[in-house]
Amino acid sequence: MRGRILASRAGLSASAREEAGRSLVHPLLELPELGMAGTVACYYSIGAEPDTRRLVYALWKRGTYVLLPLLLPDGDLEWASYEGPDSLVPGARGCMEPGEPTRGLDAVARADVVIVPAVAVDRNGNRLGRGGGSFDRALARVGPLIPVIALLYDDELVDDVPTEPHDRPVTAVARPTHGITPLPAR
Numbered sequence: 001m002r003g004r005i006l007a008s009r010a011g012l013s014a015s016a017r018e019e020a021g022r023s024l025v026h027p028l029l030e031l032p033e034l035g036m037a038g039t040v041a042c043y044y045s046i047g048a049e050p051d052t053r054r055l056v057y058a059l060w061k062r063g064t065y066v067l068l069p070l071l072l073p074d075g076d077l078e079w080a081s082y083e084g085p086d087s088l089v090p091g092a093r094g095c096m097e098p099g100e101p102t103r104g105l106d107a108v109a110r111a112d113v114v115i116v117p118a119v120a121v122d123r124n125g126n127r128l129g130r131g132g133g134s135f136d137r138a139l140a141r142v143g144p145l146i147p148v149i150a151l152l153y154d155d156e157l158v159d160d161v162p163t164e165p166h167d168r169p170v171t172a173v174a175r176p177t178h179g180i181t182p183l184p185a186r
């Protein structure tokens with residue numbers, strides 16, 4: 001499933017990724033949970049992911065404290081603040097990462113909302129990532145009442161995603177055409 005969806009994403013043009021990212025910004029900014037959030041943990045998109053640069057910028061611009069991950073050699077994630085587009089530096093595996101001092105592995109636990117990447121999510125909120133388990137590790141540090149929103153393309157909310165005990169579910173997905181879909185948190 002991962003290979004099939006990533007192959008399909010690889011066929012998308014840069015403008016399609018940007019357009020998808022642009023469509024996600026408005027429904028997300030309108031979400032009450034995000035409006036009330038003082039701190040949001042997000043991510044800077046890479047490769048064929050829906051583009052998150054506008055979203056991150058818009059959140060920061062309206063005064064939200066935005067945390068972005070730094071990928072560690074073991075696949076775990078540390079977090080540091082986004083302070084505008086010029087505050088980013090090239091990091092591991094082609095990711096743009098915050099150049100600000102790191103707040104450590106546990107900073108994600110202080111986010112009021114967490115926005116995560118996904119390759120697919122199912123109707124129960126089960127999430128398929130890129131296979132590194134990085135966001136499962138981060139979400140293991142996040143409290144059970146914190147909204148966790150995965151960003152997808154339209155056809156990536158599926159009936160069933162295989163899971164293992166370490167997998168952490170999401171509570172909603174955001175898609176370009178369909179907007180926000182809340183999911184039953186297990």
Ligand SMILES: Nc1ncnc2c1ncn2[C@@H]1O[C@H](COP(=O)(O)OP(=O)(O)O)[C@@H](O)[C@H]1O
Pocket residue numbers: 127128129130131132133134135136137140164166167
């Ligand atoms: N909480 C965790 N602690 C340590 N390693 C983890 C944890 N969660 C996931 N992993 C590691 O990440 C690997 C990949 O996880 P997987 O769920 O398959 O990837 P993804 O969520 O990126 O699709 C797991 O096999 C496991 O070794």
Ligand SMILES: [Mg+2]
Pocket residue numbers: 127128129133136166167168
């Ligand atoms: Mg997983």
